[in-house]
Amino acid sequence: MGKNEKRIISGQGGRPTRVVSEQIARRILDAAGLLLLRDGYEVTSMDAVAMQAGVSKRTLYTRFPAKSQLFEAVVSDVLDHKLQLLEANQEVHGDLYDQLLTFADQLHRIVLAPEIIGLERVVISEAKQFPELADRVLRRLGEIAVRRLYELIYPFLPSDGRGERLMYKDAEIFLVMVVLPPLRNALLGRSEAGLGGVNRDFIERAIDLFVRGVQSDYSLSPSTKKERVGSHSRSENEE
Template identity: 30%
Template sequence: MSDPLSARRPALRMPRPDKSARPLDMANPCLHGRKRRCGRPTSHDTEELDQYLLEIAAGLFVQHGYAGTSIDQIARKASASKQTLYRRYPSKEALFVAVIMDLTGSLLQAMAEISLKDPLEELRKISRMKLEFTLRPEALGIYRILISDGHRHPSLLRQVVEAIGEPFHNAFIRLLRAAEQQGQIEPGHADDTTAHLLTGMITGWPKDNCLCGETTLETSEERQAYFEHAWAFFLRAVGGKPRSPEPQPV
């Protein structure tokens, strides 16, 4: 199965609302400490509330797990009504998937903007981003949830894979095929197996260690050194030939 947490949008991160000005319920708006006003909330208010609800939900899911978190808990923590949440997400499952999409936004956006001019370099950049994302505390918390609760909620796991894992894996395949066509890697390596092996080599050991509570690659320098070693190993395995720098005009 493809790694389910690989993933779009750089998260157009909206400024975080002032958390001293709760409650934030669009049915009775008190955004920014303002008194109740007539008319519909502005799009900016709605975006702020959307982002705030996702952040509250993410924190509770990571803290209590999927089964241990309810829509009622999230609504109480956010000082919002359950109707506010259900207007946006028809189920807890849909909210959980939205939380993951929000967390993986920068990866998903990077994939959407892939250029095939230098596919091997694009593959390198996205692989490095994936290592950084995988070791984020929020991402590790989501991985733990999928490991502990995924077998109880197969439809949840399937949605996560379809929404995130498959697009990420398909982007790897697309870049490998383009690299093969441009002679950047040897023929015969642009396949599912190579994509899975690359993902496992870049994130497998660090992720497993962190999930088991080990301290791994804490600093940016350590992560960069590990990545460069793994990437060099991958290039040797596929006969990688990075594009030569274009000559600069005199």
């Protein structure tokens, strides 16, 4: 048992309360996150995590019997924290371009944060050992981002605007245009993590093209829209 751990549970009969137990779990996740994102999965040992967290190996293994379980817990913990920021209903103002530009800034602050870039690198490097984990990270981020984009775009549609499925496709395209390029550059080390690696001119131009495209599409006549929607539906069925 680590010195910090002894100090925390002293006077509790050797059994930590629920609050203390949560504090210990928090220290373990913070310590494991620091080591895993800094040194990688293979280099980080359970002994090192226990020492960094100030807990005994017994305490650590009681909560996380295997390093793989600890790794997945760290990934989920970091991801959940960032997703809470993304899901927060942050009020935005202005026309569609202004709102999308504000949302792009929010996305970049989350996706390009150093801890997320570090997380992505570790997950990618261990993709063979944890194939579902890499997919889960991207899927969860994408699902929430697409839903928020849908909520931003919808108020700017005419009453007979596109169907929900096609709007979600538009949102996915927006992510590919605006988020993927700076994320890829940060992961490959071509630019630094954080907003400093964002090419603002590129992002503004991409959003301008996106807005012009969707506004032009939404202004099509009902008959043309029906024909295009039918074409999309046939293509999806053929896939």
